[in-house]
Amino acid sequence: MKPQAAPLVVRTALREAFAELRVAGVPSHTLAAELLLMHVLGRDRTWLYAHPEKEISARDAENYLALIRRRAAGEPTQHLTGKQEFWGLELEVTPDVLIPRPETEHVIEVALDRLGVREKHGGRPQRPDGAVLQIADIGTGSGCIAIALAKELPAAGFVATDISSAALAVARRNATRHGVAGRIHFLECNLLDGLSGSPLATRHSPLLFDLIVSNPPYVGRREVATLMREVREHEPEVALYGGEEGYELYAGLIAQAASHLKPGGILVLELGHNSLPAVQPLLDSSTWTNVSVTNDLAGIPRVHSAERL
Numbered sequence: 001m002k003p004q005a006a007p008l009v010v011r012t013a014l015r016e017a018f019a020e021l022r023v024a025g026v027p028s029h030t031l032a033a034e035l036l037l038m039h040v041l042g043r044d045r046t047w048l049y050a051h052p053e054k055e056i057s058a059r060d061a062e063n064y065l066a067l068i069r070r071r072a073a074g075e076p077t078q079h080l081t082g083k084q085e086f087w088g089l090e091l092e093v094t095p096d097v098l099i100p101r102p103e104t105e106h107v108i109e110v111a112l113d114r115l116g117v118r119e120k121h122g123g124r125p126q127r128p129d130g131a132v133l134q135i136a137d138i139g140t141g142s143g144c145i146a147i148a149l150a151k152e153l154p155a156a157g158f159v160a161t162d163i164s165s166a167a168l169a170v171a172r173r174n175a176t177r178h179g180v181a182g183r184i185h186f187l188e189c190n191l192l193d194g195l196s197g198s199p200l201a202t203r204h205s206p207l208l209f210d211l212i213v214s215n216p217p218y219v220g221r222r223e224v225a226t227l228m229r230e231v232r233e234h235e236p237e238v239a240l241y242g243g244e245e246g247y248e249l250y251a252g253l254i255a256q257a258a259s260h261l262k263p264g265g266i267l268v269l270e271l272g273h274n275s276l277p278a279v280q281p282l283l284d285s286s287t288w289t290n291v292s293v294t295n296d297l298a299g300i301p302r303v304h305s306a307e308r309l
């Protein structure tokens with residue numbers, strides 16, 4: 001897109017942006033151009049296509065041009081708009097957090113399924129003893145998993161950990177925005193290490209969970225060349241890489257989950273595209289039962305879940 005002499009109208013702005021992003025090899029370039037114009041004008045997609053001849057102010061045209069250039073240079077659309085939808089919730093995202101992915105919604109589906117919430121919607125109580133569910137989200141990032149579950153389970157209490165204080169600041173803002181901050185205790189620590197020193201648990205009454213969920217970093221450093229530049233150059237390394245192979249964090253995660261789940265408690269883990277062979281043997285039958293694997297829409301084993309004996 002060139003700076004314009006004549007006033008720019010919506011149709012021309014979109015056409016030029018489509019062309020610039022396509023030439024730059026931006027994936028889903030049409031959608032990116034639309035989302036960025038929607039962001040600049042504060043309008044929805046229907047409005048854009050209903051007003052193709054509407055003039056864009058010089059200031060908006062300049063802002064749009066700047067965003068299209070940044071997108072063409074590889075910055076993710078979500079970093080430019082500052083938001084991403086997850087489970088129907090609009091979440092703030094910054095370069096400090098992983099941009100929530102659609103496949104992570106399978107973690108929510110599996111967790112809700114396994115908690116029997118869908119039956120509850122059919123008339124059964126959330127828990128037969130009426131106790132409040134305690135849930136931990138390890139590596140919460142933007143907070144997407146904990147916040148989506150908190151919206152679905154209005155009586156549940158949460159601990160959400162992350163090793164990144166910058167990510168936790170974003171997660172806290174997202175929780176506040178969605179009215180669930182009062183039920184999520186955010187903790188900066190490695191996996192669940194911080195629990196023992198926290199006022200949430202004492203030596204005499206350790207905090208045990210009904211559900212532990214996690215989407216840990218699972219990309220292998222040896223795979224770095226295969227990542228899209230949007231991911232490789234713009235998303236936080238600590239959120240992407242699990243180690244040289246990618247699956248290195250699962251052993252510690254599963255061991256900690258075993259000691260922090262109640263008997264009958266549920267573990268739900270997101271898997272990397274090739275993590276299953278390394279993770280499956282860790283859910284051994286002396287500790288875990290009802291182990292299952294759920295594929296994502298692309299047919300990739302994406303979610304591993306199990307029940308603590």
Ligand SMILES: C[S@@+](CC[C@H](N)C(=O)[O-])C[C@H]1O[C@@H](n2cnc3c(N)ncnc32)[C@H](O)[C@@H]1O
Nearest residue numbers: 098139140141162163164190191215216217239
């Ligand atoms: C793949 S991202 C997932 C973020 C978010 N839960 C989601 O699903 O979009 C992994 C997150 O785990 C955090 N993390 C990495 N290593 C960790 C560790 N050892 N303990 C706790 N959190 C960790 C990262 O900072 C990052 O926010």
